[in-house]
Amino acid sequence: MRRVLALVWLLLVLGMGGHVASVARGGLPLQSDLMALLPREDQDPALQAAKDKVARSLADRVVVLIGHPERRAARAEAERLRQSLVAAGLLSPVFDIPGDAAVKRLGTVLFPHRAGLLGEADRRALLAERGESLATRALSQIFGFAGMADSRLLARDPFMLFPAFLGQLPVPANRLVLDDGWPSVTADGLTWVLLSGRLAGGATDLDFQRRFVQAVEGGAADRTPGYRVLRLGAVFFAEAGARQAMEESVRIGLFSLLGTIVLVVAVFRSFQPLLLAVAAIGVGLLAALSVCLAVFGSLHVAAQMFGASLIGIAVDYALLYFGQIFTPRTRPSERLAAVMPGMTLGMITTVIGYATLALSPFPGLKQVAVFSGIGLLASFLTVVLWFPLLERCGPRPLPPGLGRLAEGLWALWTERRRAGARRVLAGLALVLGLAGLARLETDDDVRRQQGLSPVLLAEQAEIQRLTGLGQPTRFFLVQGRDEEEALQRDEALGDRLGALGVSWQSPARFVPSARRQGEDAALVERTLLAPHLAAFRAQLGMTAAAEPAQPPGRPLTLADLRATGALPMLDALALDGATHMVAVDGAPAPEMLSRAADGIEGVRLIDPTGDINAVLHAYRLRAMGLLAVSAALMLPLLMGRYGRRGGALVMASALGAVVLAPLLLALLGVAFSFFGAMALVLVLSIATDYGVFAAEDRERRDSVTLVSVGLAMLTTLLSFGLLAFSAVAGVRAFGATMLVGVLLAFLLAPMGGGRRADRGPPESGVWSARFHSLRKPMTRLFVVLAVLCGACAAPMETPTDRVRVAPGLSLALPAPGDLGRTVEAFQMISARHGAETFTFEARLSVTSERVLMVGTDSMGRRALTLTWVPGRVAVERAAWLPEGLRPENILADMVMIFWPEAVLRRALDGAVRQSGHQRRIGDVIEVLWEGEPWSGTARLRNLAWDYELEIRSVTVAP
């Protein structure tokens, strides 16, 4: 049956592999837009398209400033760079400064419309009825030094409003001058020459990024000393980020990989655990990818990255399984059976944890939930179905050092005499936690989390200082039904911005709306020409006839201006006929900007960084809320299995790690961010796993379990904790939270599950073949669930002195002390009845006064607690155990196998023959030993009732 299930799973995995491969052939549909993580209802498709267009246009911009003390050298280098970039197909140059010819074309197109073109300041002056100030300005320009007046201009534009309009156009790079064809500026003893343009490829294309940046930097070697190169553009940041991430992932990844390999191989002395663990993780990722692609159609890289971190959890299952090679269990099925309950409960709680993420309206978290949940389930199934078939590791002794460490940790949490130490630790945690709480700060600013190259940031600031060119951080999107309405809304916004003292660029600054052109012409007429023109002309002694501007046939339009090609920046501002971008200079307070847009229809402040920060903030809060929900959902399961107190303690150990980790990091000055919160979601899952694994074996204080959990912790630290050394703040916060959280989770893990003994369902005989149904993993899973729902039964007492061991053959139970020694042993017992075999394990403690045997079934549940004092056997057994399983028979078989021949002879009225490693009881029962009975394998065959036992024993220290 197991083979069939394993084969079915193999076919499913192959199918999913084929699915992913077929999708990936055309390139995996990955999404990288952080905004796609926002709830859908927040997104307006038209707005999104406009934002994307602006984002693309900003991302494509690139500016290189070349400085040299000699003008000629700077220009030559700029020319060389331009040629090489254009020749390599990397750049299409765009000139930010209109050249002479362009200005002439601009003037030719604009001049006929001059009556309706007013500079912002002039317009404000006229609206305030300060026409005389413009008249005075005109006089100063005519009479003052360097006046631009000539007779033709004065006749057509006596107050020289048109030059004023041209002079105030918000042209970018306004600190540069066009020096013989090259935009240039001289500062700090250097001549700076500007090379600007648009990328000829995608800024997000890694290969293009690399080629472009290499081409820009490539010339550096050929340059003579004295050159300085400043760079501005998304492509430089993207390339630096990718390079840093690559270098880091190679460095950290290599260290992590080698560390994990060395660790796993050194501990297990075999490559099998490593290979199978990789298989479990790989299948998990493959299944997650396949299901996500099928459900969502595409995969967000954030979900993928976070989902990939489930490696940290999936590896727990594999290592828990392989920890079993340190036990006497040699059969894979026994090993699986031993870890099955912990693993199952761990998987269920973790999947519940992720399922709560799916409850959130955030599409990103839904993807994370599905990706992680499916991935974990697939890893779990791989361990359960494949490991027992593939794994061939012989038993190994537990490295004594590790064993002692594990025992120390068990002792700390379980021994009464360590209560003082526990109290001290709790006090310390409380004090440190409170101190951390006082210093806890949150930080959702993506700029601080991104790890932007400081060198490039400094270059960007210098370019801004030298040229006025910057990377706009916030902008407005203005939408209207048509161009006219969009222009009117530009103007309404511009009026507010102007009043706030913010300088801005909008299409309407270049081409006022038709309405405003009409209004402005009327305003000039009413407040300037009518009251002041006659006196002005008299003052100057102008005799020639005035040539007032003739109203043009139609208003000026954006298309007129764009056709001149003189203002390339207009293409970036007018996104389409009815959608405009309005950029602001500098970095005014966002609140001020959003107030400016308030109440103007069709105008929205877009703050890409702010939007991302808001997403991160919302996700951080959401993740914390969901963390609480998933903890609340896990608790009943844990309580069902470990009792109220035990379950609460398991949860407390996990929550302790979750709560303490950010507080301890706060003490180190690490602010709590979105990335820390996402790490905590993982920490809760991992810590619950550890708690459950430990709780399962708390009663036995099984060192192997803690060693397995410790290994799992170390591999998680190697894969995620090392990220704490990343140069990227967000990654560092994630890594540091994982490092501290997972370490705490391990240290706190043995805390919970302590009262299981009081609650565990008792079990009667485990020899019976009636257990065969439990051998099927799925059946076991359901049984576990049933048990979790609270099956339990009352204890019972069986007064007995004689036990029937075969037809016509009975055994008078001797006294426990008749064994003649004390024994503390751990036993693996395989019982065969007919064609069915069932395995369970037992802890046996024999003193002169009593025999105590605790049996756990293959699910790890305490099925049976048997206490035998002279003349009386007390049994606690699970209600669901078949009545036919009698505890006294278990005892009788133990006596027949282990008690001395002389005692047995008395008990059986002499029906015992023993020679060497063999003992015959009556004609129907046969006992064989390999090695010492208490440290080897013993077999009992009952021919009359057709059953056979194989008991492997290891004595343990009391």
Next chain:
Amino acid sequence: MRRWLVAFCLLAAPAASETVLKDGDVLRGRFVQERHLTGFAAPLRSAGSFVIAPGRGLIWRAETPFPITTVVSPAGLLQSVGGTETTRLPAQRLPFLTRLYDMMAGALAGDWRALEGSFQVMRQGAAIKLSPLGGDDPAASQIAGITAKLGQFVDEVEIAKPGGDFDRLTFLDQSLGGGPLGADDAALLERVGK
């Protein structure tokens, strides 16, 4: 404005003498400016004083008919009427100003090479004639020709424009020295860049 700056390059050119303006020198004097514009009955006449400090800038104070002060420095141009600022053009906003300032500075130091790139320079005794070479230097393209009469300093300049307008500047009472820049003048030059 451009042609004025070009013209001004000539102002301090110590043509016939050996006097060379150097950093720290201050040239002071008075001027009369006549702008002959087509369509105007009489030339627009203004008069006042000026101060030139090489490397720092020029202050041009018209007193009649209006009190207009123009300050030009490497940082740009500032104009005020009766103490009220009417025009402010940072060098960055005024294409070519930097280049012109270089030319002016060159001429002030007796270095004509900056002008020779765009003008043909001809000396005839106490006169100097500049004709644009017709290149793409926008500074030269709006000037039809410049004629200057030279004494110890430049005494008179006439600048002809392509449309038939012309400006005539007459310089009087020029003196080199007379102490460093006054605090007011220094402050004015500083204000341009602010």
